[in-house]
Amino acid sequence: MFSHYKKITKTSILVLFCVCLTLFVKQVFASEAGEWTSEVGLESTFYAEASDTSDTRSNYSLVMSTEYFEDWNDGADSFTFSPRARLDQHDPERNTFDISELSWVHVEDTWEIRTGVREVSWGVSFMGSVVDVINQTSLAEDLFGAKLGQPMVNLSLVRDWGILDLYVLAGFREASLPGTKSRPGLPFELNTDESQIPLGNQSIYGLDYATRWQHSWESLEWAVSWFHGTNRSPDIDFNYNVIQPGIISTYYQVDQLGIELNYIWNGYNFKYESATVDGAKYRGDDIGIYTAGLLGFEYTWGSAFGSKYDVMWDVSYMHDDRKDSIAAILEKDVFLIGTLNFNDEFDTRLTLGTIQDTHDNEGIFLVNASRRIAESWKLDLSGIFFYVDKIDTSPEVTRQQSQAEFERLLRDYQLFGDSDLEKIIDSLGGLIVDYGVNSPEVAAAIDNLQVIVDNVSLRSDNKLGMLEDESFVRLMLTHYF
Amino acid sequence: MGALVMTAVAPALAETPEEKGLKIAQDGEKVGHGWVDSSNSMKMILINKNGDETVREMHSAAKEGTNDDDKMLIVFDSPRDQKGTALLTHGHADQENEQWLYLPALKKVKKIASKAKSGPFLGSEFSFEDFGGAKLENYTYKWLRDEELNGRKVWVMEAYPKDQYSGYTKIVSWIDQEDHRQYKAEFWDRKNTHLKTLTISGYEKFLDKFWRPAELVMVNHQTNKSTKMQMGDFKFASGLQDKDFTTNSLQRAR
Numbered sequence: 001m002f003s004h005y006k007k008i009t010k011t012s013i014l015v016l017f018c019v020c021l022t023l024f025v026k027q028v029f030a031s032e033a034g035e036w037t038s039e040v041g042l043e044s045t046f047y048a049e050a051s052d053t054s055d056t057r058s059n060y061s062l063v064m065s066t067e068y069f070e071d072w073n074d075g076a077d078s079f080t081f082s083p084r085a086r087l088d089q090h091d092p093e094r095n096t097f098d099i100s101e102l103s104w105v106h107v108e109d110t111w112e113i114r115t116g117v118r119e120v121s122w123g124v125s126f127m128g129s130v131v132d133v134i135n136q137t138s139l140a141e142d143l144f145g146a147k148l149g150q151p152m153v154n155l156s157l158v159r160d161w162g163i164l165d166l167y168v169l170a171g172f173r174e175a176s177l178p179g180t181k182s183r184p185g186l187p188f189e190l191n192t193d194e195s196q197i198p199l200g201n202q203s204i205y206g207l208d209y210a211t212r213w214q215h216s217w218e219s220l221e222w223a224v225s226w227f228h229g230t231n232r233s234p235d236i237d238f239n240y241n242v243i244q245p246g247i248i249s250t251y252y253q254v255d256q257l258g259i260e261l262n263y264i265w266n267g268y269n270f271k272y273e274s275a276t277v278d279g280a281k282y283r284g285d286d287i288g289i290y291t292a293g294l295l296g297f298e299y300t301w302g303s304a305f306g307s308k309y310d311v312m313w314d315v316s317y318m319h320d321d322r323k324d325s326i327a328a329i330l331e332k333d334v335f336l337i338g339t340l341n342f343n344d345e346f347d348t349r350l351t352l353g354t355i356q357d358t359h360d361n362e363g364i365f366l367v368n369a370s371r372r373i374a375e376s377w378k379l380d381l382s383g384i385f386f387y388v389d390k391i392d393t394s395p396e397v398t399r400q401q402s403q404a405e406f407e408r409l410l411r412d413y414q415l416f417g418d419s420d421l422e423k424i425i426d427s428l429g430g431l432i433v434d435y436g437v438n439s440p441e442v443a444a445a446i447d448n449l450q451v452i453v454d455n456v457s458l459r460s461d462n463k464l465g466m467l468e469d470e471s472f473v474r475l476m477l478t479h480y481f
Numbered sequence: 482m483g484a485l486v487m488t489a490v491a492p493a494l495a496e497t498p499e500e501k502g503l504k505i506a507q508d509g510e511k512v513g514h515g516w517v518d519s520s521n522s523m524k525m526i527l528i529n530k531n532g533d534e535t536v537r538e539m540h541s542a543a544k545e546g547t548n549d550d551d552k553m554l555i556v557f558d559s560p561r562d563q564k565g566t567a568l569l570t571h572g573h574a575d576q577e578n579e580q581w582l583y584l585p586a587l588k589k590v591k592k593i594a595s596k597a598k599s600g601p602f603l604g605s606e607f608s609f610e611d612f613g614g615a616k617l618e619n620y621t622y623k624w625l626r627d628e629e630l631n632g633r634k635v636w637v638m639e640a641y642p643k644d645q646y647s648g649y650t651k652i653v654s655w656i657d658q659e660d661h662r663q664y665k666a667e668f669w670d671r672k673n674t675h676l677k678t679l680t681i682s683g684y685e686k687f688l689d690k691f692w693r694p695a696e697l698v699m700v701n702h703q704t705n706k707s708t709k710m711q712m713g714d715f716k717f718a719s720g721l722q723d724k725d726f727t728t729n730s731l732q733r734a735r
Binding site for chain 2: 037039069071078105107109110112119120121124126147156158163214218219221262264265267268269298299300302303306308310342343344345346347372375376378478480481
């Protein structure tokens, strides 16, 4: 519990500072009492199969969030506090607490300043924006990523030439990953103590910077953004220690240029966004400048077939230069999503979608149905089905192999870089010397090695491979109050 | 006596029913001008054929433009799962209106292509096109007759939407001859059958000039559902500016 904050002391001090500052501002200036808005939800998930890492076939999770809002000076000043917590049945990494928002906003005629912990959304896409970079992501919280509150000062200028946002982001936050008991889970726990920001990659005073200019001309709207700072998506890798295996994340300094376009024409909403990133690495190797982009359109077919229903189509193509990186699961994919809106008093909605890799026979089917079942209760049913062509390219490691045979086997498959291979051989070799080949210690290490080998061999051609057994149906019941 | 009637009718004969209809609509638009800015609360009660009610509450603010470029912000207060959702509309004389939706759960602004005019507004019996934003030139008009309604002299006239995406073939309106208040409207669907009837009541005058109703009731004769829209807390000329209608203000709208 409270793991996000425990591990990064600097950030927690900063968050505390923000709490004190905003509470002070609120105490001094605010007069009227504010308003609380809360929700609590029970998430029940059911899996079709057991997975490699877990036999769990069902999981329950309790999600709570609340927001306190108060404004004064005729709305020129406002204060928002919005914490969020989750209690998970199986995975302690999913017992989380986060402050999504704790901020003070002051508005003037041509500018506003937002200070504190906030969530910021960039991008025109609702399925995997590539430019959205301000907030860190928690993959523990949600398979598709939930935002973690980011401490910042954001000056926003509202002028004839558009809206210009300037951000100073303080207190970098690490990405969180699900643990071994989650589904989908990682083969080993993320070892945050071993997470690192290599020398020469520390931000000066721990500050990152960003800016975004948005403007429009007739039906065309655009935004150009730039981010300089610690990469939000870390370079995730094994520690290659077969005795105490773990996952480590390494953060590098990156620069990102983002472009967003939105053009409305004849009921169509055309969208384009791209991010060009310099400085990212994959398993320690520089990958140079890469670009990820998304191009698509939305069309709403109102009163379909003369009924009161409407159907919204969202068709997008996503592209990512990075071939090997796990971060680029959606590398060259086509999204096709259709939403049937019932336009009734219960806001009933049904969504069907598919994400299909254009190169390989793998993809995702998704279905979602939601409806308000009483004044302040909502039911949401969703299903996600993964289909993959799993190509097993991993060699089998056994105790019978000698150290030299291990080395040759692993080198032949070219799964590891030289330094990683060295770490494996060193830890395993030491163990064999100390305990003997037939010891349970060596057996456990060999099992760990096999897991590493299996996962490392999941190359770009079947990245969804690790999600093969993770298809699920989820029921979410939420109460608003 | 006969001569008196003749002189009263003669000017009317000079114009066709179409011209008279257009004149009524034009005058009505002129009377409506000059409100500068306004805000009010709205409560929508959706009633199904069994009489079950669903309530939606919202509040809105609007600023008058100089040339059909009015700006409007609607913020939803209930049901609770939609609290904080907000819709910003920028009207344009020479191009389609622009609309942005703020989704509080995602903290994201979404530009929307507002083509689906005939669809229901939030599951109510009102459709998007029933809500203001209608421009004079989007319809052709025809005066039908003069009548008396609730002791007031009214014109009965028809408006025919030009837009092929409209859900109506015609809208029949009952309009006060003195101050252009609308009391009633009948909506005829694409199959030219009577679809809905709107009744407007509880008018109150603001700034000594602008009539605003307290209740609009829309009854759908084909589904037997109805929607009551109650308005209140009217405020005029409270100094709203363009800066209150940007995508920045949309994100902090409450």
